[in-house]
Amino acid sequence: MSFDKVAIIGLGLLGGSIGLAVAQHLPGVLTTGYDSDPAVRRRAAERGLVGTVCDSAAEAAADADLVILCVPVGAMGEAARALAGSLRDGALVSDVGSSKQSITRALAEALPGRAVIPAHPVAGTEHSGPDAGFAALFHHRWCILTPPEDADPALVGGLAKFWRALGATVEVMDAEHHDRVLAVTSHIPHLIAYTIVGTASDLEEVTRGEVIKYSAGGFRDFTRIAASDPTMWRDVFLNNREAVLEMLDRFLTDLAHMREAIRAGDGESMFELFTRTRAIRRSIIELGQDDARPDFGRADHG
Amino acid sequence: MSFDKVAIIGLGLLGGSIGLAVAQHLPGVLTTGYDSDPAVRRRAAERGLVGTVCDSAAEAAADADLVILCVPVGAMGEAARALAGSLRDGALVSDVGSSKQSITRALAEALPGRAVIPAHPVAGTEHSGPDAGFAALFHHRWCILTPPEDADPALVGGLAKFWRALGATVEVMDAEHHDRVLAVTSHIPHLIAYTIVGTASDLEEVTRGEVIKYSAGGFRDFTRIAASDPTMWRDVFLNNREAVLEMLDRFLTDLAHMREAIRAGDGESMFELFTRTRAIRRSIIELGQDDARPDFGRADHG
Known part of the structure; x- marks a missing residue:
């Protein structure tokens, strides 16, 4: 299965990057978006982070078959409650938060009887806000799905396919x-x-x-x-x-x-630790999770 | 005053970068170099890190008017003793080590009666060895001099001028x-x-x-x-x-x-700290000590 209309709630670094990545990698998919900050909504519209910027979460979510909550972890429950009444039958709700047990609980409580599959794309930068997003944020990064035990395998597969389309590698694990x-x-x-x-x-x-x-x-x-x-x-x-x-x-x-x-x-203990840690660095570079250039190439500048 | 012949003892990241930077910025200055590891000496000669790679520290230092010790902090005393007998009159000995009180003591002990002005260029990358050096390492970086109280101001000035020629900004402070x-x-x-x-x-x-x-x-x-x-x-x-x-x-x-x-x-204490730390980051970028691009531009790759 795949999603035709995706609603993005929260248009900062993550939400904005998802919108731009969908436009680039899944051009047939429609996107709507909402942010509780009117200034962010204006900027999101200017940058074209999503196809349509809406004036409420409920409006943004109304026709979506996938709703992705991109708000701070502590605001997930409230964001879900704001759109619970407007979700269409069969819509899947997901998120991008960094702590999965608490979000799983908050979304189950806010959206009883709804399909919820939490997710966490392990990607980001130090910048935030509607100007921070870019379409390539998820390239060569992992996205972890933490489906509840009773999740519909077709929806899990659909969400995995969505994230792979955005450039991520998908893993499934339990929230704990x-x-x-x-x-x-x-x-x-x-x-x-x-x-x-x-x-x-x-x-x-x-x-x-x-x-x-x-x-x-x-x-x-x-x-x-x-x-x-x-x-x-x-x-x-x-x-x-x-x-x-x-x-x-x-x-x-x-x-x-x-x-x-x-x-x-005790120089020996230090030397032992300082030598051992180099191996981890090598593996991270081999796996494409960092840049091997000295200083990440900062040395080229300035 | 300025230096016409510079000896570099230790040809890893720092020593190699000094050699390359002298060749680029002070082309009239002759450089000699030595490393206790024969494989490093061979590689240094292949890369042309210094004008002449010598077979002993004494030989490298023999005609130099500036000798820079670029060995690990714990090896400074031994490196100085190895060349003490061959230093010419009036030669200045300096270093690049990261702890200045201990080095000041070690060099004073190893080189009685000699002119010693410890220095620390605050620059580096995670790479080490004779392949790691590059001429631009010191550009827009600080170099700290920690002259003893009785240091000759003309020598302090000469060493400051040397480091400025390599692209660094020089500061003077006490070792402690x-x-x-x-x-x-x-x-x-x-x-x-x-x-x-x-x-x-x-x-x-x-x-x-x-x-x-x-x-x-x-x-x-x-x-x-x-x-x-x-x-x-x-x-x-x-x-x-x-x-x-x-x-x-x-x-x-x-x-x-x-x-x-x-x-x-206690979310308030966290929020207060996490907000305060952003100001320091802004200052570091304004001062040109880091790259403002997200992820240092890593996002451009992969």
Whole structure:
């Protein structure tokens, strides 16, 4: 099966990129869109992020056979309630949020009896808003589907086909496992980055100007991650609390070991860790998930 | 004053880049070089990293009026001792290491009565070895000089001029302050990145394949930093222990606050931090220390 009309609720980086990607890769598919911010709706119309920008979520969803919620994790339930009454029979509701257990619960509650298959395209940049989206965002990226146990296999297949058309590779896993995997590959890295950038900006002995000037020593990569959308990330941490705390505690245990190695002058433990981590980097580059050029090619500029 | 003959000891990323940058920006200056690894010397000669690759540090340094030690921080003293006997009168010895107090002590001990001005170009990539260097590495980057109190101002001026010719902006500060600034802008980010990549690779519930596949969620940026040279970084942590432990403890305090905010469901504290950190990112981009394109332009590829 395939979808002929797709409604996108939330027209920021993810929603806008889906709209543009559909226009590029599935030109026969109609898109409608809605954002609760009128300024975002205006900009979305100017950029042509979707075929039709509507004045309400209900209007955008009215004829859709696929509705994709692209709002912060904490706003999913409310967004679903706003359009529940206008969904047509057989419409599938999905999303792009980064914590799947909480969203599965929120959508089941807001849309009783409806077909819901949560999804998470693991793609993004540090930019947000209606100007941030681009059609190639999902190329060579993974999209994880976390269908409930009673999901219709035809709908799961249709949603997988949709994401593959946008350039993604699709994996299916249960929501609990998703939340643990993403806690370590995405949520903890963001938490650490936000925290160290905050630590650096609060120092008294080292000025903010110095932190900025000498950021090429490693710090600047953390600032990129720490420039991500605050509402989105607040909601992720509020909604994937258990997995984040579990992974954070493992990281803290390992960091305490490294702290002790530094204190004790134990160069061997450091060397062992610093050597082992290189293998992971090589695999990420081999799998096309990063750019092997030094500094991602930043060295070519400036 | 200026230097006519520059000897580079250690022909990896930094040493090789200095050699190439001198050839490009100071074509009248002669360069010699040495590396303790014969394979590196051969490759350095093939790439033309310096004018003459010598078979010993003493030979490379014999006629130089500027000798730059580009070896791991822990090897600086030994490298200096190896060439101490062949230095000509008035030659200046400098370095590129990332921890200045320990190097200042090691070089003063190895080179009694000699002119020594430690330096640290804050530039690098995750790659290392004789193939990693390139002439533009220092463009739009800072180079910090940490001259001892009794340093000859003419030599400080000459060294500053040398680094400016290679494209860097020069700052002068004392070694203790340098070590604190770099602990936060470079050493702690590396320690955190190495540790979280190690944590992720040790998980049992999340496979290494999953960590690699879903690394685009944020983790991959940490793997880039965690691919840096293990010997260099072991030496940095062994030699800048006090400042690293001090800054690490501040980070751990802040991370404990964020952990508590997540546990308590305190979204306001998170939102406040996540908003504040964006300003630092903007300043880094305005100062030309990073690329404003989403994902540093990685989105253009693949």
